[in-house]
Structures are given as structure tokens and as C-alpha cells.
Amino acid sequence: ELKVEQNPLFLSMQEGKNYTIYCNYSTTSDRLYWYRQDPGKSLESLFVLLSNGAVKQEGRLMASLDTKARLSTLHITAAVHDLSATYFCAVDKGGNQFYFGTGTSLTVIP
Amino acid sequence: EPEVTQTPSHQVTQMGQEVILRCVPISNHLYFYWYRQILGQKVEFLVSFYNNEISEKSEIFDDQFSVERPDGSNFTLKIRSTKLEDSAMYFCASRRQGLGQETQYFGPGTRLLVL
Numbered sequence: 009e010l011k012v013e014q015n016p017l018f019l020s021m022q023e024g025k026n027y028t029i030y031c032n033y034s035t036t037s038d039r040l041y042w043y044r045q046d047p048g049k050s051l052e053s054l055f056v057l058l059s060n061g062a063v064k065q066e067g068r069l070m071a072s073l074d075t076k077a078r079l080s081t082l083h084i085t086a087a088v089h090d091l092s093a094t095y096f097c098a099v100d101k102g103g104n105q106f107y108f109g110t111g112t113s114l115t116v117i118p
Numbered sequence: 119e120p121e122v123t124q125t126p127s128h129q130v131t132q133m134g135q136e137v138i139l140r141c142v143p144i145s146n147h148l149y150f151y152w153y154r155q156i157l158g159q160k161v162e163f164l165v166s167f168y169n170n171e172i173s174e175k176s177e178i179f180d181d182q183f184s185v186e187r188p189d190g191s192n193f194t195l196k197i198r199s200t201k202l203e204d205s206a207m208y209f210c211a212s213r214r215q216g217l218g219q220e221t222q223y224f225g226p227g228t229r230l231l232v233l
Contacts, residue, residue: 009177039220041222050209050224050226051161051209051224053221056220056221098161103174104149104151104166106153106166107163108161108162111160
């Protein structure tokens with residue numbers, strides 16, 4: 009079974025600081041997704057990374073994919089309180105089957 | 119902006135009963151998905167559906183589960199005989215077909231509680 013691990017599981021950071029969330033997966037895949045989930049809410053798609061070396065940025069978030077290392081990162085720049093949420097990565101095993109990571113619960117402290 | 123809708127928002131049922139969860143995907147989307155999330159845990163893939171048939175399913179999606187697209191708009195998940203461990207939030211998602219259309223749009227979810 010494909011395993012997807014995120015770390016850290018919990019992250020508390022001060023406003024204005026930078027940090028990176030890591031997503032490792034155990035089998036070959038060229039497709040990696042990042043989602044945001046606010047408490048009690050649904051999932052919001054943040055990024056879709058489709059090839060080795062892909063980098064995408066939206067506001068204070070930047071995601072990258074290294075398929076050879078089976079690693080994706082979600083980098084947070086100058087965090088603000090509004091970024092507090094749980095972030096999930098998900099890997100497409102191929103043929104429309106998806107495996108989610110454990111999630112990283114981010115709290116940004118003023 | 120079009121969005122995925124799900125009904126009901128909450129469902130309470132007795133163990134052993136059948137439940138049907140309903141989803142209306144975005145109208146021009148062709149791929150449909152069901153996921154579940156047990157409280158406080160990660161999201162788990164159940165099934166993907168394309169061209170009126172199951173595309174992929176996970177180990178969770180056993181004979182107790184079925185999906186159907188009964189008309190041009192609805193996409194349903196049926197659990198035949200619910201168990202306590204089926205209590206979870208169930209999310210439906212859809213996406214368009216084609217390169218560059220991999221983004222999945224999630225519905226608000228149905229919270230299922232099995233007593």
C-alpha cells in the first residue's frame with residue numbers, strides 16, 4: 009500500500025516567520041496535490057503538481073515536487089493568522105486512486 | 119461560481135440500516151469521487167467514477183458500498199448495512215476531464231453518525 013507521510017504533524021509558528029511542511033511518499037507518482045482544510049469544513053485545493061521539478065506559488069504558499077526523492081514541500085513565507093488550518097498532501101497512485109497524508113495542523117500565533 | 123453540493127449535511131442512523139448519501143457534482147465535470155474522513159484523522163479515498171462506471175476503488179470500498187449516477191446530475195453513495203465504524207464525514211468531489219484539469223472540487227460533506 010502506498011504510504012504518504014507528512015511532517016510535522018503539528019506546527020505552531022509566529023506571524024512573519026517562514027516554515028516548510030514535508031510530504032514523503034513511498035511509491036512512484038508524478039502527481040501530487042496539496043489541500044487546505046479549515047476546522048469543520050471541506051477541502052480546498054491549493055496546488056496540483058504534475059511533474060518532477062514542478063513549482064507553484066500562490067500568495068505566501070509555494071509548493072514543489074521532487075519525484076525522484078518522492079518528496080513534496082509546502083513552504084510558508086511570512087506567515088499570517090489566516091493561514092491557520094490543516095494542510096494535506098495527496099498522491100495519485102495512477103488511474104484515479106488517491107492517498108492522503110496524515111495532515112499538518114498549522115497554527116499561526118500573533 | 120458552480121460548486122459541488124451534498125445532501126444531507128448530517129445523517130444519524132442505526133447500525134445495520136442502509137443509508138444513501140447524495141452529491142450533485144459541478145455540471146460539466148466528468149470524474150466523480152467519494153472520500154471519507156473519520157473525525158480528526160486523514161482523508162481516505164473510497165472510489166472514483168468515470169463514464170458511468172467505477173474507475174478505481176480502495177480496500178475500504180467493500181461489498182457494503184455502492185455508487186450510482188442515477189440521472190444526469192446526481193451521484194450517490196450507498197452503504198447497505200452500516201457499522202459503527204462507518205461514522206465519518208463523507209466528501210464528494212468532481213473534476214473536469216483533460217490535461218490541466220486535475221483540480222478536484224470538494225463538496226461540503228455529509229456527517230454520518232451510526233449508533
